[in-house]
Amino acid sequence: MKHPIAHPTAAPVDDTEAYRAPRAFAPSNVVLAEPEFDATADDTLILPPPRRMGWLTRLAWTTGGILVSAGLGLAADRLINDLFAANEWLGWLGLGVLGAFLVAVLALVTREIFALRRLRVLDALKRDAASATAENDAHRAKKVVDDLTNIYSARPDLARARQQVADNIPHLFDGHETIALAERSLMAPLDARAKSLTAASARRVALVTAVSPRAMVDIAFVIYESIRLAGAIAALYGARPGLFGFFRLTGAVLAHLAVTGGLVLTDGVVEQLVGQGIAAKVSARLGEGVVNGLMTVRVGIAAMRVVRPLPFETQKQPMVRDFIPELTKLAADPK
Amino acid sequence: MPNPPTTIVDELGIALSNLADAATGAFTPTLRLGVTGLSRAGKTIFITALVHNLLTGGRMPGFAPLAEGRFIGAKLAEYPDATIPRFAYEQHLAALTGKTPFWPEGTRRISQLRLVLKFQSKHWYSGMTGPSTINLDIVDYPGEWLLDLPLLGLSFAEWSAEALERARRLDSGKEAGPFIQLLEEIDPLKAANDVDAERLAVAFTDYLRRSREHGALSTLPPGRFLLPGDLEGSPALTFAPLPPQQRQATRGNSLYAMLEGRYESYKDQVVRPFFRDHFARLDRQIVLVDTLRALNAGPTAVADLETALTAVLACFRQGETNPLLRPFVRKIDRILFAATKADHVHHTSHDRLESILNRLVSNASKRGRFAGAETKSIALAGIRATREGTITEAGETLPTIIGTPMAGETLDGPTYDGKTEIALFPGDLPEPPDSLFEDGRPVELNFLRFTPPQTLERNASGDVVLPHIRFDRALDYLVGDWLA
Numbered sequence: 052m053k054h055p056i057a058h059p060t061a062a063p064v065d066d067t068e069a070y071r072a073p074r075a076f077a078p079s080n081v082v083l084a085e086p087e088f089d090a091t092a093d094d095t096l097i098l099p100p101p102r103r104m105g106w107l108t109r110l111a112w113t114t115g116g117i118l119v120s121a122g123l124g125l126a127a128d129r130l131i132n133d134l135f136a137a138n139e140w141l142g143w144l145g146l147g148v149l150g151a152f153l154v155a156v157l158a159l160v161t162r163e164i165f166a167l168r169r170l171r172v173l174d175a176l177k178r179d180a181a182s183a184t185a186e187n188d189a190h191r192a193k194k195v196v197d198d199l200t201n202i203y204s205a206r207p208d209l210a211r212a213r214q215q216v217a218d219n220i221p222h223l224f225d226g227h228e229t230i231a232l233a234e235r236s237l238m239a240p241l242d243a244r245a246k247s248l249t250a251a252s253a254r255r256v257a258l259v260t261a262v263s264p265r266a267m268v269d270i271a272f273v274i275y276e277s278i279r280l281a282g283a284i285a286a287l288y289g290a291r292p293g294l295f296g297f298f299r300l301t302g303a304v305l306a307h308l309a310v311t312g313g314l315v316l317t318d319g320v321v322e323q324l325v326g327q328g329i330a331a332k333v334s335a336r337l338g339e340g341v342v343n344g345l346m347t348v349r350v351g352i353a354a355m356r357v358v359r360p361l362p363f364e365t366q367k368q369p370m371v372r373d374f375i376p377e378l379t380k381l382a383a384d385p386k
Numbered sequence: 387m388p389n390p391p392t393t394i395v396d397e398l399g400i401a402l403s404n405l406a407d408a409a410t411g412a413f414t415p416t417l418r419l420g421v422t423g424l425s426r427a428g429k430t431i432f433i434t435a436l437v438h439n440l441l442t443g444g445r446m447p448g449f450a451p452l453a454e455g456r457f458i459g460a461k462l463a464e465y466p467d468a469t470i471p472r473f474a475y476e477q478h479l480a481a482l483t484g485k486t487p488f489w490p491e492g493t494r495r496i497s498q499l500r501l502v503l504k505f506q507s508k509h510w511y512s513g514m515t516g517p518s519t520i521n522l523d524i525v526d527y528p529g530e531w532l533l534d535l536p537l538l539g540l541s542f543a544e545w546s547a548e549a550l551e552r553a554r555r556l557d558s559g560k561e562a563g564p565f566i567q568l569l570e571e572i573d574p575l576k577a578a579n580d581v582d583a584e585r586l587a588v589a590f591t592d593y594l595r596r597s598r599e600h601g602a603l604s605t606l607p608p609g610r611f612l613l614p615g616d617l618e619g620s621p622a623l624t625f626a627p628l629p630p631q632q633r634q635a636t637r638g639n640s641l642y643a644m645l646e647g648r649y650e651s652y653k654d655q656v657v658r659p660f661f662r663d664h665f666a667r668l669d670r671q672i673v674l675v676d677t678l679r680a681l682n683a684g685p686t687a688v689a690d691l692e693t694a695l696t697a698v699l700a701c702f703r704q705g706e707t708n709p710l711l712r713p714f715v716r717k718i719d720r721i722l723f724a725a726t727k728a729d730h731v732h733h734t735s736h737d738r739l740e741s742i743l744n745r746l747v748s749n750a751s752k753r754g755r756f757a758g759a760e761t762k763s764i765a766l767a768g769i770r771a772t773r774e775g776t777i778t779e780a781g782e783t784l785p786t787i788i789g790t791p792m793a794g795e796t797l798d799g800p801t802y803d804g805k806t807e808i809a810l811f812p813g814d815l816p817e818p819p820d821s822l823f824e825d826g827r828p829v830e831l832n833f834l835r836f837t838p839p840q841t842l843e844r845n846a847s848g849d850v851v852l853p854h855i856r857f858d859r860a861l862d863y864l865v866g867d868w869l870a
Contacts, residue, residue, distance in 0.1 A: 136784065163494045189733075224733040232447045235454065364451070 065138070148153060160295075166293035170300065173290055176360040183226040184364060192226035196233045202289045203237065212236040231365045238361055242369070245284050249351030250281040250374055254283045257344035261336045273343050280347065281354040300357065307353040348374045392538075392662060400666050404428045407667075416503075417868050420702070420718065423674030424694060425529030425612075428726040428768060432489050432674060433499070433526050434478040435768035435852055436861065438464070440522075446858035451505050451869040458504040458517055465500045465523070473499035473526050483850045485840035496527040496664070500609040505869045520868055524633040525664050527762060530609035533694065534657040535665070535701040536864065537607055542646040546627035555625075565589040565626075565822060574628045575637070578644035586645075587611075604835075610656060622652045625796035645821055665702060668829065671752070674698065677742055678730055678833040681815075689823055690745050699750040705757030721754045722863050723747045723760045728855045729767035730833045731812055732774055734786035736765040738815035738854075745819040759869040766860050770853040771836040772811045777809055784811040791835035797832055804837060804843040808869040 057349045104112075135142030157230060177196055183192040200216060217234045223229050229248050260269040278297075281304055285292050292300050352369045391402070407416055423429045437445055440460040451457040465472060472805075473855035474497065478490045499520040506512055537545060550569075568589045572582050591611045598606055606612065610623055617623050625648040628641075637643065677697065680687045704718045725743040728736055743763050751761045772789035786809040791797075793804030802808070812833050843851045 215447075219445060222445060222855075224445070224736060225859075228448055228856075228859065232453075235447070239454075307548065 154364050156254060163293040163295050166291055166296035167299065169202075170290050170292060170296050170358075171263060172202070173288070173358060173360045177362055180230050180361045184230050184362070187226040189224055189226045189229060191227035193220065195361075196220065199233055199237060202360070206289075209237060209240070213241060227364075230361065231293075234361045234363075234365050238359065239366055241287055241326060242322035242355070242359075242366055244372070245287055245351070246369060247279060248283050248287070249332075249348055249355075249369075252276050252351060253344035253347040253374060256347045257340035259340075260343045269339075269343060273288055273346060276347055277350040280351050284351060284354040285358045288359045288360060300354070303357045304353045307357055345374075391619070391683050396658065396662050399677065400662065402668060404716050405713050407716075413520075413521050414521055415868070416523055417865060418426045418669050418716075419864060420528065420665060420668035420671040421524060421526065422532065422702075423529055423675065423726075424676070424691075424698075425492060425531060425678065427529055427674040427676045429477060429529060429674055430493055430526055431482075431670070432726070432768040433473060433491070433524055434482065435854060435857055436473060436524070437473075437499065437501060438471045438850070438852055439598060439854075439857065442845065442847070442851075443672065444849075445851050445853075448789055448856070448858035448868050449862045451857075454508075456506045456508065457869065458506065460501050460503045460522075463500045463502045463521070465498045465499065471497045473497040473524065474498065479850075482838050482852075483842060485842065489702055491527045493526055493815060494613060496525065496526050496531075496660075498523065500524075500590075503865075503869065508870055515657065522865065527617075527660075527664070528609070528613045529709060530606075530612045531660060532608040532698050532855070533609040535661055536697040537653055538657055538661060541781065542649045543630055543733050545607075545649065547600075548631060550629065551629040557602070565593040569626075569629070571639070574631060574642040574645075575640050578639055578641045580624075582641060583624050583626075583648075585626045587824055590626035595713045608657075610652075617656065621648055622656055623771065626651065654864060655832060661701065662866045667716045668702065668718050669716060670722075671702060671704075672724055672860065673747065674724050674726045675746060677746065678727050679737060681742070682833055682853045685823055688746070692749070692823075693786065696749040696753075699747075700753065704754045704759040717755075717757075717759075719759050720863065721751070721759050722860055723751060723761065723763040724860060725763070725765045726767035727767060727791075727833075729770040729772045730787065730836065731815065732787055734785050734857075735745060735815045737819060737820075741763040742815065742819040745823075762863055764859055764860055764863075767855040768852075768857055769835055769838060770855050771838055775809055777811065786811045790840060791834040792837050795834045802834075810834060 089304055131142060131145050131149065134145040176198055177321045179191060179195045183195055184187070195215060200213050203213060205269075216233055220229065223232060253346055256269075263269045263272070278301070281300060282292065282297065285296075285300055290296070290300070296339055349370055352371070356363075410416075414556055421429050421433055422434075423605070441462070443452060443457070443459065446452050449457070458503060459607050460488050462475070481490045500517055501524070504517050504519050505517075506517050509794075512518070540548070551770055553566060564588075567602050568585060572586065576582075594606045595727045599614065610617060614623055619776055625645040628645060631642050671809065673695070674690070676689075702718055702774050703716075704721060706719060707717045725739050728739060737790065740763055747763065751763070754761050772787040775788050776785050777786050786805060788809045790804065790807045791802040791810075797810070839853060842853075845851050
């Protein structure tokens with residue numbers, strides 16, 4: 052008979068330190084793991100301003116500019132000297148022509164600068180309007196509307212709209228309402244005209260494509276018509292772009308088309324297929340015309356979105372499908 | 387679980403009326419707008435402003451159909467129910483725009499109005515149909531009567547318990563004293579007699595009237611005791627709450643049984659028809675709340691207002707309607723909560739006013755949203771009585787409102803005669819609204835009552851332009867989508 056024996060299998064664990072007693076700390080010493088709610092408006096909701104030039108690019112442009120202008124100055128100096136050497140009155144004449152040329156260039160440059168600034172002002176207005184709507188900031192909204200009426204102050208076609216805005220502004224207390232009023236009164240008539248410009252342009256493009264003998268002709272016409280349309284829309288919204296302003300505008304429109312091309316495509320893909328299908332059955336050239344017209348419509352819409360000084364809030368964004376009736380009208384009954 | 391406010395017969399009647407409406411409304415639909423608000427919340431002013439602004443195409447840039455140029459016009463039309471007085475729009479407007487403008491007196495009876503609105507729809511088929519019309523039906527009524535709606539779900543014993551508890555609260559001791567005393571003298575189980583019933587009813591009515599005047603309290607049903615209309619002195623209005631009794635001890639001819647019977651007939655013959663005819667078939671609702679008056683009176687009044695609003699709004703039919711049942715069922719699918727008299731504070735305080743309103747109606751709006759209705763809150767003034775300005779005092783710029791206080795209003799000493807215009811800084815509204823509901827908060831706010839605007843602009847066709855605050859947005863929310 053055996054006695055019961057107990058063997059320990061593991062060393063005993065001293066667990067007095069396993070439990071931690073509750074303690075209180077001052078909140079200033081705490082490293083916050085969970086950020087507090089920040090009530091200020093989220094910046095990501097508003098488009099960031101476009102990126103400026105990098106310093107390297109700027110350096111290259113500046114130094115290049117200095118060299119070129121130095122060369123031009125030297126050339127002009129030589130020319131005048133040569134002219135004086137040949138004959139005195141010829142020299143004086145050359146000097147006068149040079150002066151007139153410089154004055155003209157200076158005037159052109161000033162105009163370009165103003166035009167560029169105006170484009171930038173419209174951009175800034177759009178950003179301000181978006182943030183005033185998001186934050187419901189009445190003060191900033193009033194400033195935006197004041198700037199806007201200043202831009203349009205010389206426009207006789209908007210006199211009544213301006214008066215309407217001026218009459219109603221003192222009775223509004225909300226930022227988004229103020230912006231909505233300006234959009235309804237000032238933008239809506241311009242939107243309608245921009246749309247009719249776009250539609251007319253698209254009709255012309257479609258017609259020319261349908262009857263043109265060579266592909267090169269319609270490509271040239273599409274490019275010409277697109278440029279004209281973008282310029283007309285920019286002028287309509289008060290941008291009045293000059294040459295360089297126009298380059299910027301074209302760049303912005305192209306960038307917009309590249310970014311939103313896919314979106315616009317899905318918006319209009321059904322209509323495109325339908326339009327192309329029916330029109331192409333009638334004639335292949337007519338089908339191409341409709342497609343080119345749609346392309347012009349997209350340029351017009353992109354230009355509207357780029358230069359319009361207020362974001363689309365109360366008014367509907369223009370869509371490709373809004374223009375389909377115009378184009379099919381042409382396809383059915385080409386005048 | 388409280389009893390439903392209507393009987394099966396009522397429900398059948400409501401469903402049949404809805405069906406009739408759906409049949410006649412196939413071409414001209416009818417939008418029933420419920421303007422809800424306790425007494426002095428500004429219902430009459432809101433309706434007058436609504437009618438006037440729609441009739442004259444007033445200054446409403448936020449009302450989309452008008453701003454987009456699709457709203458053609460409105461006219462007053464004959465109301466289908468010939469037994470109910472018409473809303474006295476012309477008289478109210480004359481009062482507001484006369485030589486010495488004054489606010490219309492409190493509403494003492496029910497009245498109705500139908501407006502026909504003509505507009506061009508935005509839909510693609512509008513080119514084929516031309517302009518469309520809709521009827522807009524509005525009812526004005528004394529706000530006191532609204533307090534009766536929760537009674538529909540309460541029995542006599544339940545209502546008595548609530549009313550007596552309210553009367554015995556410490557702060558209503560002064561007003562309720564005589565009534566409580568009388569209640570102790572009279573044995574509810576003794577044989578019924580009209581003298582005792584009348585004495586009780588008179589004492590109870592006195593208590594209700596006094597606590598409304600002194601304490602600015604809102605939860606004081608039954609509302610017809612305060613404003614009897616043509617029922618004054620009738621048996622249906624001669625009752626009072628009694629302490630609870632053992633069921634078997636009450637004999638059929640006791641005082642208790644008599645008052646209970648009268649309470650039931652009050653419910654059946656006064657409250658239920660009012661509810662069935664005017665509130666059971668609404669499409670849209672605006673709840674007007676006079677936040678400022680309650681704020682002036684202190685935390686008890688604020689808490690009381692919250693209770694009253696929650697109880698009243700629970701009676702309405704809110705939520706989405708099943709599309710298949712739409713011909714039979716009408717429900718409120720949009721509720722707008724509005725803090726009225728926003729012109730009595732500077733516009734920089736409107737945000738805070740809205741957050742106080744949100745806190746006040748949070749129970750009611752949660753209930754509405756749960757049922758599927760859309761809700762929104764807004765600070766508005768149907769008719770704007772003040773202008774705004776700033777004043778610099780000791781280097782500090784204070785936002786002020788400029789207007790003419792009504793005769794008899796006082797602030798820090800001087801009493802105004804109703805003719806002098808002053809600039810008033812009414813004090814800052816508290817930022818976290820919860821502090822308004824706490825007891826013991828000193829009343830630091832003082833909102834004076836102002837007379838209607840003294841001089842009014844006229845538009846090109848000679849109609850008065852009524853100034854307002856956010857009224858256009860309220861209207862857009864309530865009826866804008868029906869005019870889409």
